Amino acid sequence: MTGFVDRQRATQLMQRAGIAALVLSAPEAFHYATGASIGPAGLFRRAGAGFVVVPARQDLPIGVVVADFNATQLRTAAPEMVVRSHPIWIEAAPVETGAAGLPLAERIEAGLASLGRAPDFARPATSDLAGSVRQLQAILADFGLERATLGLDLDFIPAADFAAIQALLPDCPVVDGSLVLDRLRAVKSQREIDLLRQGIILSEAGLERLQVDAMAGMRQSDLVALYRQGVATAAAGLSHPVITAEYVTLGARAKGADARAVAGDPLKCDMVCTVGGYASDMSRNFTFGPPSADQAELHAIAERAFDDGLAELVPGNTLAHVHRVATDSLARQGLRSYRRGHFGHGVGQSVFSEQWPFISAGSEVVIEAGMVLAFEIPLYIDGLASFNLEDQFLITPDGPVAMNRLPRRLRSAPPEIG
Secondary structure (H helix, E strand, C coil), X not given: CCCXXXXXXXXXXXXXXXXXXXXXXXXXXXXXXXXXXXXHHHHHCCCCCCEEEEECCCCCCCEEEEEHHHHHHHHHHCCCCEEEEECECCCCCCCCCCCCCCCHHHXXXXXXXXXXXXXXXXXXXXXXXXHHHHHHHHHHHHCCCCCCCEEECCCCCCHHHHHHHHHHCCCCCEEECHHHHHHHHHECCHHHHHHHHHHHXXXXXXXXXXXXXXXXXXXXXXXXXXXXXXXXXXXXXXXCCEEEEEEEEECCXXXXXXXXXXXXXXXXXXXXXXXXXXXXXXXXXXXXXXXCHHHHHHHXXXXXXXXXXXXXXXXXXXXXXXXXXXXXXXXXCCCCCCCCCEEEEECECCCCCCEEEEEECCCCCECCCCEEEEEEEEEEECCCEEEEEEEEEEEECCEEEECCCCCCCCEECCCCCC
16 A cells, blocks of 8 residues: 655645645545554544655655554655654564473563664653654654755644654755645545545435435434445445545424424434544535425525536635635625635545635635545525535546536425325
8 A cells, every 4th residue: 555645746836835744644644645544543533643745856765664563554655755663652572483392471571572672762651752753853854954955744633742753853944844745635646536536426325325315303313324324334345444424404494313303394414524544524405395486496595506506616616705706696696695614625635624715705726637626515404504615626626526416406305205
């Protein structure tokens, strides 16, 4: 397994930013660059669990600092990378199972001795940032980058850890490489696109199960369970791990998870399905029985604004332009004062399904082919319905291509007969 980094694009972005290498430490960035988990040390969400060095020079390999507990696995998964390790709290010892006559404890001690540790070797309580940075220094020296300007993912690194890293790398100017990383991740590889498309396929299977089997009288938690069952059935046999997150709103005014659906209730199903670490995002809306006239009109407003904004979601336009078109569409339909901070976002691998870039009023990001964007028109009207119409799109040179196949119209749960 290797990472998802487009080295040519990474070089272009780093040269523009004036940095010689990206040095990444967030667990999500680590997986993006290597295709492997950062390991249990990353659970503490501190710098030093691991580092990935992505040089601007494409003749240099990617360098990785990882916990010794995970080093063998990473070397096997990514033999083209330079891997150095640092000790964390987990102890593991090799043992010779075929040695006859020796007590087990002696065989374990012999295995530990075979590791060639220094006499003063000791493990930290969790991990040691200084020890991890020393291995980072060694990689930088091997790459001829010991005095180079480095771009760190400062949107992740805690302030205290950043100060320590600066002190431990006195010869390397350190700048914020977060925007470079964001721009790099915004354009997806084919493997990333495939994972995001798979997430939509599974999510729609879950929503179809929900619509068919949902009935008035069910609790909100029961409706979520139907969705999860549909996803699980569709995901059977899939090699990637699948995780779901459900942002459901039941009723004209939001009800609790134990509240039961009644005839006339609207239902917003804003669903996230994560496949192999990549979170897909979509939303559909239902009513229990026929919608009221106001509910039908509200959804029609969303559909018209969606169509207007989608027509502008093409390469060369800015995301601010798309936001303005959607806002203007709502205004023409009478919602002159309705203000939404963003009408969609990038998707991919992060701690949340919504990630940079955002389709917002202030975003001058230019839409590029290869981006995958979730475009949405949320209309949350307390006392009537909370509706969100959202699809996920691959941006191609000819425009957006929907990954979704479910119709965007307002649907009934259970479905209408005939």
